[in-house]
Amino acid sequence: MADVAKVAGVSAMTVSRALREDASVSKATRARVLEVIDDLGYVPDQAAGALSSGRSKLVGMIAPSFTSAMYGAVARGLDATLTKAGLQLFLGFADFQEEREEQALEALLRRRPEAVVLSGGRHTPKAMRMLANASVPVVEFFCAPVSPAHHVVAVDLRAAGRLAVERLAAGGRRSLVVIGESDGLDIAAQERAIGAREAAAEKGFREPTALYGAGAVAPIDFGAHIVGEMLARRPDVDGVVCGNDGVAIGVIAGLRRHGRRVPDDVAVIGFGDHEVGRHLDPALTTIGFNAPSLGVEVGKVLLSAFEAVRAGDEIKPYRLSIGVELVGRDSA
Amino acid sequence: MADVAKVAGVSAMTVSRALREDASVSKATRARVLEVIDDLGYVPDQAAGALSSGRSKLVGMIAPSFTSAMYGAVARGLDATLTKAGLQLFLGFADFQEEREEQALEALLRRRPEAVVLSGGRHTPKAMRMLANASVPVVEFFCAPVSPAHHVVAVDLRAAGRLAVERLAAGGRRSLVVIGESDGLDIAAQERAIGAREAAAEKGFREPTALYGAGAVAPIDFGAHIVGEMLARRPDVDGVVCGNDGVAIGVIAGLRRHGRRVPDDVAVIGFGDHEVGRHLDPALTTIGFNAPSLGVEVGKVLLSAFEAVRAGDEIKPYRLSIGVELVGRDSA
DNA sequence: CTGAAAGCGCTAACAA
DNA sequence: TTGTTAGCGCTTTCAG
Numbered sequence: 001m002a003d004v005a006k007v008a009g010v011s012a013m014t015v016s017r018a019l020r021e022d023a024s025v026s027k028a029t030r031a032r033v034l035e036v037i038d039d040l041g042y043v044p045d046q047a048a049g050a051l052s053s054g055r056s057k058l059v060g061m062i063a064p065s066f067t068s069a070m071y072g073a074v075a076r077g078l079d080a081t082l083t084k085a086g087l088q089l090f091l092g093f094a095d096f097q098e099e100r101e102e103q104a105l106e107a108l109l110r111r112r113p114e115a116v117v118l119s120g121g122r123h124t125p126k127a128m129r130m131l132a133n134a135s136v137p138v139v140e141f142f143c144a145p146v147s148p149a150h151h152v153v154a155v156d157l158r159a160a161g162r163l164a165v166e167r168l169a170a171g172g173r174r175s176l177v178v179i180g181e182s183d184g185l186d187i188a189a190q191e192r193a194i195g196a197r198e199a200a201a202e203k204g205f206r207e208p209t210a211l212y213g214a215g216a217v218a219p220i221d222f223g224a225h226i227v228g229e230m231l232a233r234r235p236d237v238d239g240v241v242c243g244n245d246g247v248a249i250g251v252i253a254g255l256r257r258h259g260r261r262v263p264d265d266v267a268v269i270g271f272g273d274h275e276v277g278r279h280l281d282p283a284l285t286t287i288g289f290n291a292p293s294l295g296v297e298v299g300k301v302l303l304s305a306f307e308a309v310r311a312g313d314e315i316k317p318y319r320l321s322i323g324v325e326l327v328g329r330d331s332a
Numbered sequence: 333m334a335d336v337a338k339v340a341g342v343s344a345m346t347v348s349r350a351l352r353e354d355a356s357v358s359k360a361t362r363a364r365v366l367e368v369i370d371d372l373g374y375v376p377d378q379a380a381g382a383l384s385s386g387r388s389k390l391v392g393m394i395a396p397s398f399t400s401a402m403y404g405a406v407a408r409g410l411d412a413t414l415t416k417a418g419l420q421l422f423l424g425f426a427d428f429q430e431e432r433e434e435q436a437l438e439a440l441l442r443r444r445p446e447a448v449v450l451s452g453g454r455h456t457p458k459a460m461r462m463l464a465n466a467s468v469p470v471v472e473f474f475c476a477p478v479s480p481a482h483h484v485v486a487v488d489l490r491a492a493g494r495l496a497v498e499r500l501a502a503g504g505r506r507s508l509v510v511i512g513e514s515d516g517l518d519i520a521a522q523e524r525a526i527g528a529r530e531a532a533a534e535k536g537f538r539e540p541t542a543l544y545g546a547g548a549v550a551p552i553d554f555g556a557h558i559v560g561e562m563l564a565r566r567p568d569v570d571g572v573v574c575g576n577d578g579v580a581i582g583v584i585a586g587l588r589r590h591g592r593r594v595p596d597d598v599a600v601i602g603f604g605d606h607e608v609g610r611h612l613d614p615a616l617t618t619i620g621f622n623a624p625s626l627g628v629e630v631g632k633v634l635l636s637a638f639e640a641v642r643a644g645d646e647i648k649p650y651r652l653s654i655g656v657e658l659v660g661r662d663s664a
Numbered sequence: 665c666t667g668a669a670a671g672c673g674c675t676a677a678c679a680a
Numbered sequence: 681t682t683g684t685t686a687g688c689g690c691t692t693t694c695a696g
Contacts, residue, residue: 001689011667016691024665041465046442047379047388048689051672056379066423067405072398079425088439091398091423093411107420110378133373220607246608253611275552276578276608279585333673343683348675356681380673383688 001044008036019044050112059302060108061117062092062101064216068246070272070291071119074141077295078117085303087114094119096182096216102127109134115302120145120154121187137305137315139298143188144319151305151318153298157188160287160324161195164241164269167285167326169203173239173267176200176208177230179251181215181222181243189243192271196241208241209234215247223250227258238266239332245270245277245286252280252331267332282330289324297322333376340368351376382444391634392445394424394436396548400578402604402623403451406473409627410449417635419446426451428514428548434459441466447634452477452486453519469637469647471630475520476651483637483650485630489520492619492656493527496573496601499617499658501535505571505599508532508540509562511583513547513554513575521575524603528573540573541566547579555582559590570598571664577602577609577618584612584663599664614662621656629654 005012010029017023018033025033036042050056059082063071079089092108094101102124108116109130116131120140123131131138131149138150143157161178168176178196180189193210200208211230215222223242230237230251242248248270252262260266262282270277273288301318308315337344342361349355350365357365368374382388391414395403411421424440426433434456440448441462448463452472455463463470463481470482475489493510500508510528512521525542532540543562547554555574562569562583574580580602584594592598594614602609605620633650640647 012690013667014665017666026665029665041461043438043441043462043465045383045444045689047382047444048672049691050379051377051383051674052689052691054672054691065404066398066407067401069399069401072400072404075398076425076427088443093408095408106375109375111420112377112379129373130375133375218607220611224611249608250611253613256613275550276581279552279556279582281585281588281613344673345675345684346682349682358681361681377673380688381675383690384673384675386675386688 001042004033004036004040004042007040008033056112056114057087058090058111058113059087059115059117060090060092060111060113062094062104062108063119064094064096066091066093067217068219068244069274070142070244073291074295074298077292078299079295081296081299081303085299098122098124098127102130105130115139115305117141117298117302119143120148120152122146123149137302137309139301139318141294141298143191145187148317151301151320153294153301153318153320153322155289155294155322156324157191158195158198160271160289161192161197161241162199163287163324163326164192164271165196165199165203165208165239167269167328167332168239168241168267169199169205171239171263171267171332173332174205175234175236176205176239176241177234177237178208178210178241179223179226179230179243179247180210180212181219181247182212186212192241192243209237215243219244219246220250220253223247223252224254224257225250227251227254231258240266240268242268242270245272245274245284248284248286248331249276249280252282252284263331269332273327277327277329280331285329285332286327287324288327289322294322333374336365336368336372336374339372340365388444388446389419390422390443390445391419391447391449392422392424392440392443393449394426394433394440395451396426396428398423398425399549400551400576401606402474402576405623406627406630409624410631411627413628413631413635417631430454430456430459434462437462447471447637449473449630449634451475452480452484454478455481469634469641471633471650473626473630475523477519480649483633483652485626485633485650485652485654487621487626487654488656489523490527490530492603492621493524493529493573494531495619495656495658496524496603496664497528497531497535497540497571499601499660499664500571500573500599501531501537503571503595503599503664505664506537507566507568508537508571508573509566509569510540510542510573511555511558511562511575511579512542512544513551513579514544518544524573524575541569547575551576551578552582552585555579555584556586556589557582559583559586563590572598572600574600574602577604577606577616580616580618580663581608581612584614584616595663601664605659609659609661612663617661617664618659619656620659621654626654
């Protein structure tokens with residue numbers, strides 16, 4: 001920056017101001033400085049800027065993985081919103097493990113983010129403590145946590161479970177199974193199961209059998225493999241609610257191998273509305289929600305939280321619910 | 333850090349040293365300092381550390397998207413390797429556009445990364461200039477760029493095209509189409525097409541028809557829709573090589589709608605070996621490569637480059653090729 | 665509208 | 681093994 005200042009014949013301070021939109025610099029001076037910056041290929045050092053101003057312009061997001069489409073889509077929506085506000089998104093991997101999430105969070109906090117976004121669920125006690133100490137807005141997304149750290153933007157997973165069961169009931173199914181893609185502690189799967197149970201109770205059905213497993217990493221394989229257990233536990237099953245479309249695809253493949261036809265013998269419903277569902281045979285009935293807009297909503301919550309802090313307003317936790325909708329096709 | 337120093341009864345410098353593995357601090361002092369750090373919940377500020385030491389401990393990676401599994405898998409492999417070396421991965425989105433890549437790169441460079449990883453292909457002239465000015469190792473991955481910025485870790489896409497055509501030839505197919513998921517300027521699709529053309533020429537076949545489109549964002553829908561054009565351009569097609577498994581799934585669905593059976597009338601080969609392929613009906617024949625290990629290899633290249641700089645060795649560009657293999661199933 | 669001084673929190677280099 | 685001094689590149693604050 002000193003170089004730029006010297007060449008432009010101004011002080012470093014003026015260069016710094018020329019770089020910000022709002023600062024008071026004459027049009028002519030700014031133009032000259034920007035030209036020099038372009039000539040020299042100067043790129044400001046944000047570490048220095050952050051240290052000096054106390055504003056890192058960083059928002060951290062920690063997701064279980066970016067191998068499945070959903071978290072990538074959320075990140076993209078969030079990134080788009082933040083970029084407009086001059087903030088950068090810093091992504092971290094939790095690998096579906098609380099301990100890894102804690103590590104990723106600590107690594108993130110070293111960069112002094114102005115907000116933290118992480119997937120709702122359980123966190124280690126140390127992670128909760130770090131979040132509290134960080135004294136920046138925290139948003140948990142996708143599923144509503146038991147003890148929310150701060151703001152929540154969650155998909156209405158209970159409604160997803162309910163909608164799925166209602167669809168199955170309308171199709172004359174009576175013996176239901178709910179498959180969670182993660183272990184029994186996973187809150188998303190539990191929420192969906194609760195919704196399903198409620199709807200089943202309303203209809204006067206026998207309680208759906210809940211099946212959980214470590215299918216987050218390879219959902220399709222998981223779905224295919226769990227069919228054996230499902231048929232053993234509930235031989236008369238005629239309706240299956242799956243934790244995501246991948247699991248559903250696997251379940252359909254598994255059922256086929258076991259000689260059961262979909263949807264004739266068993267109806268299968270997915271979750272997530274992945275584009276593949278439309279092109280399968282049978283086309284997949286699923287529960288959809290808008291993942292990029294979930295990210296956008298998280299971004300909006302963050303921006304309002306910043307605004308509230310700036311205005312000195314009291315900050316009250318947001319509780320946003322993202323709606324779901326049934327995408328009725330052939331598998332159920 | 334001053335707080336920690338005061339409580340522990342040492343200087344800030346000793347606290348700083350206690351935090352690093354190699355530094356010379358007595359066992360007792362380190363233990364005491366670390367205890368105080370834990371008590372106070374102190375998390376060091378890396379922006380300050382970076383400014384002072386000139387080492388940001390950041391490696392930036394810019395990928396077209398993290399909505400498809402591949403880039404997420406590469407990022408995960410890279411992250412694992414870097415984390416072991418005490419480096420953090422900073423992810424950026426290019427949204428499949430050179431201009432967005434340039435923006436993401438500039439934003440990244442403001443954080444002074446110690447290396448830059450980006451997907452091979454074309455970059456804007458300004459991006460190339462910024463990369464040169466940054467004077468840090470640059471790795472381009474997945475596909476080999478026309479004018480490499482520095483190191484390259486590329487999948488052997490020509491071999492992928494060749495293997496696909498050989499498989500089709502072995503199955504008695506003679507009239508081939510190659511579908512690229514991105515536009516005609518996309519280097520990955522071109523490389524695959526070159527390999528396919530070579531193999532077709534060797535077999536004495538008519539040159540495969542190459543079809544390109546903007547299918548990177550929604551490959552399955554793209555594959556489904558391009559079938560019409562494909563049948564118009566090459567009515568006698570009996571073998572299709574697709575840019576990725578998504579496109580292949582779409583093509584199979586599209587062919588079915590047009591009344592063509594797979595593999596009886598037309599054989600279809602995908603690319604990427606996504607887990608879904610195994611469970612489709614017909615199961616998808618595809619060309620696989622190990623995406624996480626591609627990320628790991630990128631990480632290794634980076635670490636050797638750092639090592640070379642440290643040792644003062646001459647740095648010569650790496651050219652790593654990641655092998656591909658045919659995963660023979662039913663669709664071809 | 666522009667400049668000068670001070671300092672953000674840490675670490676390199678040197679001293680003890 | 682530990683401490684002191686200086687300064688990384690920027691922005692805040694205060695002067696002009």
